[in-house]
Amino acid sequence: MELLSETLVPERAREVKRAAREFATEHIEPAAAEYYASGEYPWEVLEAGMDAGLVAQDIGEEWGGRGFDLHQVLAIAEEFYKADAGIALTLQLASFGAEIVEDHGDEWQKEEFLRPVAENDQLTGLAVSEPETGSDLAGMSTTAEKDGDEWVLDGEKYWIGNGVEADWVTLYAKTGDDPNNRYGNYSLFIVPTDADGYHAEHIPEKMGFRASKQAHIVLDDCRIPEENLIGVEGAGFYMLAEFFNHGRIIVGGHGVGLAAAAIEEAWAFVHDREAFGKTVDEFQAVQHKLADMQLDFQSARTLTWHAADRVAEQDNAGYWAALAKTQATEAAMDCAERGMQLHGGRSVLTENRISRVYRDVRIPVIYEGANDIQRNLIYNQAPQ
Numbered sequence: 202m203e204l205l206s207e208t209l210v211p212e213r214a215r216e217v218k219r220a221a222r223e224f225a226t227e228h229i230e231p232a233a234a235e236y237y238a239s240g241e242y243p244w245e246v247l248e249a250g251m252d253a254g255l256v257a258q259d260i261g262e263e264w265g266g267r268g269f270d271l272h273q274v275l276a277i278a279e280e281f282y283k284a285d286a287g288i289a290l291t292l293q294l295a296s297f298g299a300e301i302v303e304d305h306g307d308e309w310q311k312e313e314f315l316r317p318v319a320e321n322d323q324l325t326g327l328a329v330s331e332p333e334t335g336s337d338l339a340g341m342s343t344t345a346e347k348d349g350d351e352w353v354l355d356g357e358k359y360w361i362g363n364g365v366e367a368d369w370v371t372l373y374a375k376t377g378d379d380p381n382n383r384y385g386n387y388s389l390f391i392v393p394t395d396a397d398g399y400h401a402e403h404i405p406e407k408m409g410f411r412a413s414k415q416a417h418i419v420l421d422d423c424r425i426p427e428e429n430l431i432g433v434e435g436a437g438f439y440m441l442a443e444f445f446n447h448g449r450i451i452v453g454g455h456g457v458g459l460a461a462a463a464i465e466e467a468w469a470f471v472h473d474r475e476a477f478g479k480t481v482d483e484f485q486a487v488q489h490k491l492a493d494m495q496l497d498f499q500s501a502r503t504l505t506w507h508a509a510d511r512v513a514e515q516d517n518a519g520y521w522a523a524l525a526k527t528q529a530t531e532a533a534m535d536c537a538e539r540g541m542q543l544h545g546g547r548s549v550l551t552e553n554r555i556s557r558v559y560r561d562v563r564i565p566v567i568y569e570g571a572n573d574i575q576r577n578l579i580y581n582q583a584p585q
């Protein structure tokens with residue numbers, strides 16, 4: 202059964218999709234259970250991904266990457282997430298936020314910070330969320346104040362992928378205090394993780410996405426050079442919003458990959474398991490569950506690839522990105538829920554893939570903007 206078929210995938214993304222599948226089969230799938238159990242950072246798989254030319258390669262050729270476009274990154278996401286979400290996130294997070302430097306940074310920043318990421322010599326991350334809020338981008342409290350030729354950062358960030366492992370992070374901080382211009386009060390900065398006053402430690406163990414690591418960052422009189430401001434002061438919110446339109450299409454791919462994993466696992470199980478003298482798949486109620494999973498999956502995947510076209514063409518991008526993110530991540534939850542039921546008691550054995558998928562699907566409905574926030578965006582940008 203070919204769930205992640207090539208039919209929806211544009212010609213130019215098919216070769217990289219095949220490479221991603223080959224890599225996932227060879228390197229991610231066999232390592233998934235072990236990393237899930239240990240919760241270790243999958244350095245070996247990450248390095249193999251770099252060798253395969255599949256990590257941080259959305260950065261343009263001019264800066265040492267392969268210039269993968271949105272559709273190519275989406276194709277990789279589907280394949281990687283079907284194999285294991287935690288490892289997949291680590292691989293895809295190696296350049297998370299660096300795209301903002303590529304789009305809005307100056308030549309010096311690109312040479313100094315972007316190129317080493319594209320050449321796989323450095324890792325980065327995106328530090329937006331805080332302990333008190335992740336949803337309210339105009340309500341965050343980490344500050345950046347100008348002092349001579351430096352910016353001084355104070356505050357805390359939470360949930361930051363690679364916050365410990367990264368060489369630098371793109372960090373979102375408050376630079377203004379205008380109550381009439383809430384969205385104009387924020388800016389983005391390149392913050393080296395070895396800067397004085399940057400302290401990061403891993404957050405407590407998670408129930409899912411075990412092979413990805415997030416950090417709690419404390420910025421205490423953390424000083425960075427003035428030239429580390431990305432783009433224009435006060436434009437941080439708008440740069441992030443633009444970035445998330447791309448990111449949420451990719452998160453759609455996370456949901457599609459996870460839903461495919463749940464279907465694959467459930468389908469195999471019910472065709473093998475016997476009850477009442479026949480295999481479980483012969484019961485119509487079971488067949489209907491599998492049919493519903495197909496409905497959820499195919500609708501979400503078709504929407505996600507269509508939304509990728511809309512975002513690439515900047516055609517009401519925020520609306521389409523939110524639709525895809527919400528539909529696909531919720532399809533993954535629904536498919537995993539049914540997949541668990543079809544596994545009976547064996548569903549809860551932690552060593553079984555379906556139980557890993559079931560725990561993982563709880564996470565993409567939250568990150569890159571909780572789905573409740575996506576619904577706000579969908580409503581507010583819906584065509585009239």
Ligand SMILES: Cc1cc2nc3c(=O)[nH]c(=O)nc-3n(C[C@H](O)[C@H](O)[C@H](O)COP(=O)(O)OP(=O)(O)OC[C@H]3O[C@@H](n4cnc5c(N)ncnc54)[C@H](O)[C@@H]3O)c2cc1C
Pocket residue numbers: 326327328329330331332333334335336337359360361362410415564567568569570571572573574577
């Ligand atoms: C595994 C993982 C990795 C992550 N990686 C990163 C990362 O690399 N960088 C980063 O910056 N962040 C990261 N995050 C953080 C993530 O983006 C936030 O958790 C998310 O935006 C939600 O923020 P919050 O947890 O503070 O929830 P809150 O903002 O406290 O919201 C809690 C809940 O309240 C409801 N809610 C809040 N506001 C509204 C509203 N306006 N309308 C309707 N309902 C609402 C929603 O149900 C929401 O889920 C990660 C999170 C996880 C779990």
